[in-house]
Amino acid sequence: MAREPVLTFTDRGIHCPAGDFYIDPWRPVDRAIVTHAHSDHARSGMGHYLATPRSLAAMRHRLGPITAQALEFGVPLRIGGATVSLHPAGHVPGSAQVRVEVAGEVWVVSGDYKIAPDGLSEPFEPVRCDAFISECTFGLPVFRWRPEAEIRAEVNRWWAGNAADGRASVLGAYSLGKAQRLLAGLDPGIGPILTHGAVEEMTAILRLQGLMLPETIRVVPGVDAKSHPGALVLAPPAALGTPWARRFGPASEGFASGWMRLRGIRRRRSVDRGFVISDHADWDGLNTAIRETGASRVFVTHGYTTVFRRWLADQGYDAGIVATDWQGDEAEAAAEVTE
Amino acid sequence: MKRFAALFAALDTTTRTSEKTAALAAYFREAPDQDRLWTIALLSGRRPKRAVNATRLAEWAAEVAGLPGWLFEESYAVTGDLAETIALILPPPALPEAATLTDWITRIRGLAALPEPERREAVLEAWTALEGTERFLFNKLITGGFRMGVAQGLMTRALAQATGIAEPDIALRLMGDWTPDTTTFAALVLTNDPGANLARPYPFCLAHALEQEPEALGPPEDWAADWKWDGIRGQAVLRGGRFTLWSRGEELVTDRFPELTELADRLPNGTVIDGEILAFSAEGDGAPLPFAALQKRIGRKTVSKKLLADTPVILMAYDLLEDEGRDIRAEPLAARQAALRRLAKNVPASAPFRLSPPLPFANWPALAALRADAAAAGAEGVMIKRLASPYHVGRKRGDWWKWKLDPMTFDAVMVYAQAGHGRRANLYTDFTFALWQGEELVPVTKAYSGLTDAEFGEITAWVRKNTLERFGPVRRVTPALVFEIAFEGIQESPRHKSGIALRFPRMLRWRRDKPAAEADTLETARDLLNARR
Ligand SMILES: [Zn+2]
Numbered sequence: 039m040a041r042e043p044v045l046t047f048t049d050r051g052i053h054c055p056a057g058d059f060y061i062d063p064w065r066p067v068d069r070a071i072v073t074h075a076h077s078d079h080a081r082s083g084m085g086h087y088l089a090t091p092r093s094l095a096a097m098r099h100r101l102g103p104i105t106a107q108a109l110e111f112g113v114p115l116r117i118g119g120a121t122v123s124l125h126p127a128g129h130v131p132g133s134a135q136v137r138v139e140v141a142g143e144v145w146v147v148s149g150d151y152k153i154a155p156d157g158l159s160e161p162f163e164p165v166r167c168d169a170f171i172s173e174c175t176f177g178l179p180v181f182r183w184r185p186e187a188e189i190r191a192e193v194n195r196w197w198a199g200n201a202a203d204g205r206a207s208v209l210g211a212y213s214l215g216k217a218q219r220l221l222a223g224l225d226p227g228i229g230p231i232l233t234h235g236a237v238e239e240m241t242a243i244l245r246l247q248g249l250m251l252p253e254t255i256r257v258v259p260g261v262d263a264k265s266h267p268g269a270l271v272l273a274p275p276a277a278l279g280t281p282w283a284r285r286f287g288p289a290s291e292g293f294a295s296g297w298m299r300l301r302g303i304r305r306r307r308s309v310d311r312g313f314v315i316s317d318h319a320d321w322d323g324l325n326t327a328i329r330e331t332g333a334s335r336v337f338v339t340h341g342y343t344t345v346f347r348r349w350l351a352d353q354g355y356d357a358g359i360v361a362t363d364w365q366g367d368e369a370e371a372a373a374e375v376t377e
Numbered sequence: 378m379k380r381f382a383a384l385f386a387a388l389d390t391t392t393r394t395s396e397k398t399a400a401l402a403a404y405f406r407e408a409p410d411q412d413r414l415w416t417i418a419l420l421s422g423r424r425p426k427r428a429v430n431a432t433r434l435a436e437w438a439a440e441v442a443g444l445p446g447w448l449f450e451e452s453y454a455v456t457g458d459l460a461e462t463i464a465l466i467l468p469p470p471a472l473p474e475a476a477t478l479t480d481w482i483t484r485i486r487g488l489a490a491l492p493e494p495e496r497r498e499a500v501l502e503a504w505t506a507l508e509g510t511e512r513f514l515f516n517k518l519i520t521g522g523f524r525m526g527v528a529q530g531l532m533t534r535a536l537a538q539a540t541g542i543a544e545p546d547i548a549l550r551l552m553g554d555w556t557p558d559t560t561t562f563a564a565l566v567l568t569n570d571p572g573a574n575l576a577r578p579y580p581f582c583l584a585h586a587l588e589q590e591p592e593a594l595g596p597p598e599d600w601a602a603d604w605k606w607d608g609i610r611g612q613a614v615l616r617g618g619r620f621t622l623w624s625r626g627e628e629l630v631t632d633r634f635p636e637l638t639e640l641a642d643r644l645p646n647g648t649v650i651d652g653e654i655l656a657f658s659a660e661g662d663g664a665p666l667p668f669a670a671l672q673k674r675i676g677r678k679t680v681s682k683k684l685l686a687d688t689p690v691i692l693m694a695y696d697l698l699e700d701e702g703r704d705i706r707a708e709p710l711a712a713r714q715a716a717l718r719r720l721a722k723n724v725p726a727s728a729p730f731r732l733s734p735p736l737p738f739a740n741w742p743a744l745a746a747l748r749a750d751a752a753a754a755g756a757e758g759v760m761i762k763r764l765a766s767p768y769h770v771g772r773k774r775g776d777w778w779k780w781k782l783d784p785m786t787f788d789a790v791m792v793y794a795q796a797g798h799g800r801r802a803n804l805y806t807d808f809t810f811a812l813w814q815g816e817e818l819v820p821v822t823k824a825y826s827g828l829t830d831a832e833f834g835e836i837t838a839w840v841r842k843n844t845l846e847r848f849g850p851v852r853r854v855t856p857a858l859v860f861e862i863a864f865e866g867i868q869e870s871p872r873h874k875s876g877i878a879l880r881f882p883r884m885l886r887w888r889r890d891k892p893a894a895e896a897d898t899l900e901t902a903r904d905l906l907n908a909r910r
């Protein structure tokens with residue numbers, strides 16, 4: 039008798055028949071396990087949520103009151119006929135991969151992930167499995183990131199240069215994850231750090247979760263380039279070029295995204311400075327992560343799926359594509375579809 | 378090369394003209410003479426010849442990066458740029474080098490003469506010596522595809538700032554058929570020797586599109602009008618017995634239009650004329666041929682007897698810039714045109730030369746009526762020029778206006794979508810549009826420009842959710858979205874199922890108000906075919 043697969047792909051999301059739960063579903067279900075709090079993965083309307091404590095804190099802020107259970111990394115939990123555990127995905131603070139074991143067979147859903155440590159998120163942990171469901175937002179060999187220390191130095195140099203020229207620096211970054219990662223690398227000796235309300239609120243929540251971050255000042259009426267000369271302003275990408283950003287005068291605008299690796303997209307965003315900083319794995323990262331799972335079956339989703347699947351098949355994997363409704367924070371930011 | 382790469386990155390990342398100018402001026406103050414000269418050459422389109430075949434280059438890069446050819450091609454399809462793809466997929470440089478731009482260009486120019494295995498070695502060596510932007514620029518230079526988004530006017534201003542020489546003087550000195558091998562930075566930019574280059578054309582005066590009603594221009598008696606011809610803008614230079622013909626892109630095109638050389642015998646030495654190169658039928662009073670005819674002549678370096686006979690060209694003259702060796706650009710248009718008419722009297726009717734006829738008009742509505750007939754005259758619209766205006770350098774607002782015919786339009790349904798590349802790598806931007814024929818939607822045209830990035834973003838999300846079928850990168854979508862398509866011309870085309878082909882199609886706007894059922898029919902489009910011929 040053919041065994042039922044550990045996970046199946048439905049039009050509501052990834053389903054586990056043995057435990058009757060869904061992972062990052064996009065339509066209302068009774069029981070949802072959520073990899074992280076980005077809006078395309080953590081949606082409203084689920085009967086019950088399971089996620090890491092840090093993810094839950096951010097989800098409560100975004101979704102309002104929810105019925106939820108917190109699960110720490112590495113702690114196994116029995117749900118029906120399945121054993122579930124969460125493992126660091128290194129994407130944003132609290133982000134998890136979901137390991138599901140049924141009758142000795144192990145499947146892992148990566149969620150969004152990156153394997154290079156960013157100095158803030160819990161570092162990615164390779165999890166051995168039989169089947170791996172991997173995102174591949176940047177699944178092309180043109181995408182390759184530089185080490186965190188170099189990125190941090192580059193951002194600080196830009197900021198210091200602007201400050202010396204008497205200009206504010208406005209840096210666009212996703213309010214959950216990217217903003218705090220940048221914040222952690224800023225050198226407060228250069229000048230004051232101001233935050234857009236959306237960034238400030240998420241930062242406050244993560245501080246309560248134990249993250250050590252430099253001091254920030256929320257932008258309210260009266261807080262501008264005059265009151266805080268030489269400031270760096272952290273704001274969601276959608277706030278760049280809006281009346282809100284104009285209070286900082288002729289500022290230099292920067293944008294942090296993996297898409298900034300491509301010249302065409304840098305030019306389209308037409309910001310003064312594009313920083314190649316991503317919370318997703320680059321080409322080498324994807325390949326390393328997949329190799330380290332030891333999985334022979336790989337399903338890809340979210341990104342250059344057709345190309346990446348073919349590449350994996352060429353490498354000898356039993357590779358498939360999973361259609362999901364996860365839009366991707368990076369894709370959204372680059373397409374200028376606002377949150 | 379580091380300095381040049383930094384300049385390129387600075388110019389590439391800012392959209393502010395003031396910052397671009399400042400970055401260029403700083404470069405022109407600091408860079409070594411030979412690098413400055415090469416930079417001017419590169420920015421004015423004087424590129425070194427292609428040294429390596431693009432296909433070979435792609436193969437070598439994929440090999441070094443350890444990638445299969447198909448994956449290289451997929452990556453290329455996303456960036457839309459070969460040089461960039463190669464720069465991005467290669468591992469970081471193992472042996473960084475600090476040679477100058479001129480050193481690299483010298484090496485690049487030596488490549489073409491090498492046998493292929495050695496050429497390959499030299500290219501691979503360069504890849505391990507150059508990083509990021511430098512590697513990208515090197516690839517652009519060896520494939521002959523170097524282009525930098527810097528307008529000639531901006532470079533002129535930066536050079537003026539760096540040297541303290543007046544802008545118009547710089548602009549004039551940079552014109553002509555010099556190369557970095559025939560001159561030096563000092564001779565080209567710093568010294569003023571008008572005799573040094575007899576072939577030198579003048580910087581072209583460019584018009585702005587008229588966006589408001591012509592009444593806003595003031596009293597009509599201050600203005601002159603003539604047709605806006607649909608040809609190639611050109612300058613005919615006759616000095617010291619030598620005739621040269623320049624296109625607006627500052628390209629020497631004398632050899633492509635050999636019949637115009639006859640003008641050397643018809644006009645006096647020391648003459649420079651601005652006009653339009655037009656394919657022209659000599660039958661009857663003579664009439665311009667459609668642009669498609671001229672297209673057969675463009676891009677051919679050598680011209681066959683048959684082509685010369687089938688598609689003859691003329692110079693349709695409209696301005697005189699140099700008269701008896703004297704630069705008269707500062708004189709008013711009325712005086713320059715009077716001088717041009719005087720010269721034209723001595724040119725026989727058989728010569729490939731016409732004066733662009735003035736279009737007299739008593740008031741603005743009269744000119745509007747003339748413009749409506751432009752298509753019948755074989756023109757795209759009318760030009761309106763201030764009678765008192767000098768011949769400006771470049772695009773100065775206020776004195777020269779082009780007032781084109783409104784484009785033709787229809788409302789069509791989007792049926793296929795394809796992702797863009799380059800600037801729009803992660804958006805669906807290339808669409809196929811269809812018109813109704815009975816119950817069926819017949820594809821009529823593709824279009825990929827005219828919408829804002831925000832609209833493309835919205836459509837991209839829609840395409841993902843409304844895909845019916847995939848064919849490689851192309852998706853067939855639910856026929857639901859309607860767009861107003863504008864185009865400049867329409868022709869019969871037996872090659873297309875619809876039987877028509879459009880010239881310069883683009884999306885004018887997204888008709889969110891219209892359901893697909895209310896889009897136009899193929900018949901409506903065919904009516905346009907008959908209306909404008
Ligand atoms: Zn995410």
Ligand SMILES: [Zn+2]
Nearest residue numbers: 150364366367
């Ligand atoms: Zn995602």
